[in-house]
Amino acid sequence: MKDVYILAIESSCDETSVAIVKNGCDVVSLAINTQIDTHKKYGGVVPEIASRMHTEAITVVLEDCLDKAGMQIKDVDAIAVTYAPGLTGSLMVGVEAAKMLALIYNKPLIAVNHLIGHIYANNLEDKLEYPLLALIVSGGHTELLVMEDDYKFKKLGETLDDAIGEAYDKVARVIGLSYPGGPNIEKLALKGKHTYDLPKPVIDDTYDFSYSGLKSAVINLVHKESLRGNSIRKEDLAKSFQDVAIDELVRKVELAFNNTGLNTLVIAGGVSANKYLKEEMEKVCHKHNVKLLIPRLLYCTDNAAMIGAAAYPKYLKKEFSDYSLNVCSRVDIV
Amino acid sequence: MYTLYIDTHYIKLQLVLFKNGKVEDEIIKSDGKHSSYLVSSLKLLLERNRVNFDDLDSIIVINGPGSFTGVRLGIVVAKMVGFCKGVPIKVLSYLQAVALKYDKEVMIGIKDKNGVFGGKFNNRHELVGDYFYINNKDINSYKDILIDDEVLLDKVYNFMLNKRSINPHVVKPIYVKKIEVDK
Numbered sequence: 099m100k101d102v103y104i105l106a107i108e109s110s111c112d113e114t115s116v117a118i119v120k121n122g123c124d125v126v127s128l129a130i131n132t133q134i135d136t137h138k139k140y141g142g143v144v145p146e147i148a149s150r151m152h153t154e155a156i157t158v159v160l161e162d163c164l165d166k167a168g169m170q171i172k173d174v175d176a177i178a179v180t181y182a183p184g185l186t187g188s189l190m191v192g193v194e195a196a197k198m199l200a201l202i203y204n205k206p207l208i209a210v211n212h213l214i215g216h217i218y219a220n221n222l223e224d225k226l227e228y229p230l231l232a233l234i235v236s237g238g239h240t241e242l243l244v245m246e247d248d249y250k251f252k253k254l255g256e257t258l259d260d261a262i263g264e265a266y267d268k269v270a271r272v273i274g275l276s277y278p279g280g281p282n283i284e285k286l287a288l289k290g291k292h293t294y295d296l297p298k299p300v301i302d303d304t305y306d307f308s309y310s311g312l313k314s315a316v317i318n319l320v321h322k323e324s325l326r327g328n329s330i331r332k333e334d335l336a337k338s339f340q341d342v343a344i345d346e347l348v349r350k351v352e353l354a355f356n357n358t359g360l361n362t363l364v365i366a367g368g369v370s371a372n373k374y375l376k377e378e379m380e381k382v383c384h385k386h387n388v389k390l391l392i393p394r395l396l397y398c399t400d401n402a403a404m405i406g407a408a409a410y411p412k413y414l415k416k417e418f419s420d421y422s423l424n425v426c427s428r429v430d431i432v
Numbered sequence: 433m434y435t436l437y438i439d440t441h442y443i444k445l446q447l448v449l450f451k452n453g454k455v456e457d458e459i460i461k462s463d464g465k466h467s468s469y470l471v472s473s474l475k476l477l478l479e480r481n482r483v484n485f486d487d488l489d490s491i492i493v494i495n496g497p498g499s500f501t502g503v504r505l506g507i508v509v510a511k512m513v514g515f516c517k518g519v520p521i522k523v524l525s526y527l528q529a530v531a532l533k534y535d536k537e538v539m540i541g542i543k544d545k546n547g548v549f550g551g552k553f554n555n556r557h558e559l560v561g562d563y564f565y566i567n568n569k570d571i572n573s574y575k576d577i578l579i580d581d582e583v584l585l586d587k588v589y590n591f592m593l594n595k596r597s598i599n600p601h602v603v604k605p606i607y608v609k610k611i612e613v614d615k
Contacts, residue, residue: 146500146611150604153504157515157600171516187501190467194505197471198512202485421472 105174106406109192110184114155116163117402122410127167131155149187178208178409182426189425206418208409216366219397219404236367237263248411253432255305265309290333355386371398440506441498495523497549497608520597527551532587541577
C-alpha cells in the first residue's frame with residue numbers, strides 16, 4: 099500500500115504546532131512554537147493573547163515543519179486539524195489555516211478531537227493493539243475509557259468536577275508557584291514528605307473521579323494556617339497533594355484491570371508527563387502484568403504529530419470534513 | 433490581473449475579486465458566521481470566475497479594527513495564500529478605507545456594539561496619531577467624528593495599487609480595544 103503523509107495542525111491552547119506524519123505512526127517532522135513564557139506573566143493562559151500569538155506564528159511554524167521534512171504541501175495526502183476541545187479563538191486559527199491548505203492544494207480535510215489525538219500519541223511510540231484501557235489526564239479532562247478499536251470508545255468513568263490538571267494548577271497557584279503549575283508541583287514534591295492529611299477524592303467502586311474536594315482541602319488548609327500565622331511547608335504539601343491525586347488514578351485503573359481483564363493501558367494528556375504518575379502506573383501495571391504505554395515528553399504535551407496520528411484511521415475510512423468545519427470548545431469522546 | 437479583497441472586520445463578510453482594477457465579482461454575507469463561510473465563500477468566488485490562486489496578483493486584507501476573531505480569520509486566510517502561493521499581501525485598516533472617500537482632514541468613526549473605533553486622517557489619507565476606541569457613553573465628547581462605514585472599492589484599489597506588500601509571516605491584525613489583562 100502507498101505511504102500516506104498527513105500534514106497536521108494543532109492550536110487548541112498555547113502551542114502552535116505543525117507536523118507531517120507518515121502512515122499514522124512515523125513523525126517525518128514536527129515544529130512547535132510554545133507561548134508558555136508569555137502566559138507565565140499572567141499566571142495562566144490568556145485566551146485572547148493565545149489567539150493572537152497563533153495568528154502570528156502559524157505560517158512560521160508551517161514553514162519550519164516543511165523545511166525539517168524537506169517536503170512541499172503538494173506532496174502530502176491530507177490536511178488534519180484539531181477542531182475541539184480547546185480555546186475557541188485558538189482553535190479557529192488552526193482550523194482556518196487547515197481549511198485554506200486543503201482548498202489551495204485540493205486535499206481532503208480531517209477534523210481531529212484533541213483528546214483522541216493524545217491517545218494516538220502512543221501510536222507514534224508503539225502500535226496500539228485493541229482492546230485497551232485509556233486514561234486521559236489533562237487540564238480539562240480526567241477520563242477512563244475502553245478503546246475497542248480505532249475510534250470505538252466506551253466510557254468507564256470521568257471526573258465529576260475538576261480535572262486533575264486543573265487541580266494541579268489551582269493548588270500550584272494557592273501555594274505561590276508559577277504557571278504551568280503541574281510541573282512545578284511535581285518538582286517541589288520531590289523534596290517533600292507526605293505530612294499533611296488530605297481527603298481521598300471518591301471512596302466508591304465506580305470509575306468516576308473527583309478533584310474539587312481535594313483542591314478545596316488544600317486551599318482551606320493554606321488559608322487556615324495563614325490566619326494562625328503559621329507558614330506552610332510547601333514541599334510537604336505538594337507531596338501530600340500529589341500522592342492523593344495520583345493514588346486516585348491508580349486505584350481506579352486497578353479496579354478496571356480487575357473488572358475488565360484488559361492487558362494494555364494507554365495514558366494520554368498533558369499530565370501523563372508527570373514522572374511520579376508514570377512510576378506509580380508502572381508499579382500497578384507490573385503487578386497486574388499489563389502493558390503500559392506513555393508517550394515521551396515531546397508527545398505528552400500538545401503537539402501536531404499526535405493529530406496526524408489520530409487522523410490516519412479517519413483518512414483510511416475517508417471521513418473528511420468540508421469547509422464549513424467549525425470549532426467546538428467542549429466535546430466528549432463518547 | 434486579479435486582486436482579492438478580504439474584509440471580515442465586523443459582522444459583514446465581504447470578498448471582492450478585482451480584474452484589471454474593476455470589480456469583477458463579490459460575495460457578501462451578513463450573519464457574522466465568518467468561520468463557517470469564509471473559506472467556502474472564497475472557493476465559490478474563485479470557481480465561478482474560473483480563477484486559481486496562481487492567477488492572483490495581490491491580496492488586500494482589512495487588518496482591523498473591529499472584532500478580534502473576525503479580523504483574525506481574514507488575516508489567516510490572506511497569510512496562507514500569501515505563504516503558499518507567494519501572492520503579495522497588502523493590509524489596510526477599515527477606518528483608512530472609509531477615509532479614502534474624503535479629500536480633506538477627517539476623523540472617521542465606525543461603530544460596534546458598545547462604541548466607536550476612530551482614527552484621524554490628513555488630506556493625503558494618512559493616519560494622524562493612533563487609532564482609538566470610544567465607549568457609547570462618551571461619544572458626545574467627540575463632536576468632530578464622522579460616523580461612516582461605507583467603503584468605495586475603486587478608491588481602495590487605486591490607493592493600494594502602489595503600496596508595498598508585507599511578508600506573510602509578519603502580517604497581523606491591529607488591536608485597538610484593550611483586553612482585561614492589559615487594563
